[in-house]
Amino acid sequence: MVTAVPNPSPGVSQAWRERSHESDGTPPVLEVRGLSKRFPVGGLFGTKYLHAVEDVSFTLDRGQTVAVVGESGSGKSTTARLIARLIPPTAGEILLHGRDVLKEEPRRVSQGYRQQVQMIFQDPFGSLNPIHTVGHHLHRPLQIHKQTHNKRETRERIEDLLATVGLNPPAEFAAKHPHQLSGGQRQRVAFARALAVEPAVLLADEPISMLDVSIRMGVLNLMERLRDERGIATLYITHDIASARYIADETTVMYAGRMVEGAESVELIDEPAHPYTKLLLSAVPNPRSGLAKTTIDARGEVPSLVDPPPGCPFAARCPSVMDVCRQVMPGVERIGGSHWVRCHLYGPGGTLAATGGGVSPARVTTGPLTAPVA
Numbered sequence: 001m002v003t004a005v006p007n008p009s010p011g012v013s014q015a016w017r018e019r020s021h022e023s024d025g026t027p028p029v030l031e032v033r034g035l036s037k038r039f040p041v042g043g044l045f046g047t048k049y050l051h052a053v054e055d056v057s058f059t060l061d062r063g064q065t066v067a068v069v070g071e072s073g074s075g076k077s078t079t080a081r082l083i084a085r086l087i088p089p090t091a092g093e094i095l096l097h098g099r100d101v102l103k104e105e106p107r108r109v110s111q112g113y114r115q116q117v118q119m120i121f122q123d124p125f126g127s128l129n130p131i132h133t134v135g136h137h138l139h140r141p142l143q144i145h146k147q148t149h150n151k152r153e154t155r156e157r158i159e160d161l162l163a164t165v166g167l168n169p170p171a172e173f174a175a176k177h178p179h180q181l182s183g184g185q186r187q188r189v190a191f192a193r194a195l196a197v198e199p200a201v202l203l204a205d206e207p208i209s210m211l212d213v214s215i216r217m218g219v220l221n222l223m224e225r226l227r228d229e230r231g232i233a234t235l236y237i238t239h240d241i242a243s244a245r246y247i248a249d250e251t252t253v254m255y256a257g258r259m260v261e262g263a264e265s266v267e268l269i270d271e272p273a274h275p276y277t278k279l280l281l282s283a284v285p286n287p288r289s290g291l292a293k294t295t296i297d298a299r300g301e302v303p304s305l306v307d308p309p310p311g312c313p314f315a316a317r318c319p320s321v322m323d324v325c326r327q328v329m330p331g332v333e334r335i336g337g338s339h340w341v342r343c344h345l346y347g348p349g350g351t352l353a354a355t356g357g358g359v360s361p362a363r364v365t366t367g368p369l370t371a372p373v374a
């Protein structure tokens with residue numbers, strides 16, 4: 001059920017409504033508008049709220065991969081769990097093929113939605129039942145979603161799915177149990193299980209972070225192939241900004257529950273705008289020296305999300321912090337093409353002009369406030 005709370009920054013969601021996404025009128029496969037999640041947490045003096053996700057908006061088109069990067073606790077998994085509808089949002093809208101699913105099915109999640117939106121979890125072992133064979137794991141979704149009509153068809157489909165994710169010979173893999181597989185093979189089974197129901201959207205939550213470095217590339221290549229061959233729209237959640245550049249068409253950066261920057265992956269990584277994105281990138285080790293460039297703690301913790309103070313959540317760690325940053329939440333500014341940023345350095349947001357903050361004029365956009373484009 002959607003509980004109404006004041007929208008933390010109504011400008012973003014509103015701008016989304018005004019934006020015409022597709023020139024031909026076809027809605028994106030998935031659109032998220034102003035999604036927020038506040039968890040109640042006990043306190044001595046009554047209930048407080050942990051602001052895990054705040055006003056997240058983005059779209060996913062057919063065959064598009066969008067990466068969400070950010071450090072631990074920034075709200076990446078909560079965003080995926082909200083979209084998978086494993087937990088209800090506090091506010092916001094989720095549109096699948098243009099249909100407002102929270103309005104149409106506010107209490108119960110339909111089988112159709114479960115089929116269309118599939119989630120891949122970080123721990124492939126935890127997501128498989130050790131007592132069942134690989135074949136059984138694939139048989140279940142085929143049965144529940146009535147994808148096949150007889151035993152032969154089911155067996156062929158299972159073998160097809162295993163071959164698609166590179167588990168050959170498929171009949172042999174179908175008979176194995178999860179403990180007889182490597183981490184990478186288990187993650188491939190998780191992909192095959194998700195594919196069994198022919199989803200439109202894959203939510204891949206750190207799908208390679210628990211795998212050996214040597215097999216990560218194979219799983220990334222599999223995701224790339226599924227995008228290209230099957231047109232699956234993928235939300236790829238990761239700590240690893242370098243893998244986002246490799247696989248994702250567009251990348252968004254999350255900090256303390258908010259999306260703070262987004263652009264085409266190459267542009268975001270080559271020309272980051274937000275001080276936090278710059279910090280994240282400066283912490284990526286140089287392949288030659290093995291050392292990161294930064295001396296600032298780029299891997300620090302996000303600030304307390306319980307009843308957070310006003311202003312930019314990155315203010316305490318930001319090398320460019322200004323007075324206004326501690327008082328006013330920055331709005332979203334488009335800084336060229338699909339590149340947008342939420343930072344007072346890049347736009348008046350109605351605040352910098354008033355406070356006389358130090359904005360570089362070359363960087364201030366003159367266009368209207370624009371919502372995140374992912």
Ligand SMILES: Nc1ncnc2c1ncn2[C@@H]1O[C@H](COP(=O)(O)OP(=O)(O)OP(=O)(O)O)[C@@H](O)[C@H]1O
Nearest residue numbers: 039050052070071072073074075076077078079305
């Ligand atoms: N059920 C819950 N109840 C209370 N707080 C929660 C709950 N689930 C998540 N949180 C909090 O919400 C915040 C965001 O958590 P989330 O798991 O989305 O982060 P994340 O970006 O996925 O982190 P990681 O990279 O470590 O997986 C954290 O502060 C977390 O403690």
Ligand code: SF4
Nearest residue numbers: 312315318325343344
């Ligand atoms: S709004 Fe201010 S504190 Fe936040 S990232 Fe931009 S400059 Fe830094």
Ligand SMILES: [Mg+2]
Nearest residue numbers: 076077078205
């Ligand atoms: Mg997570």
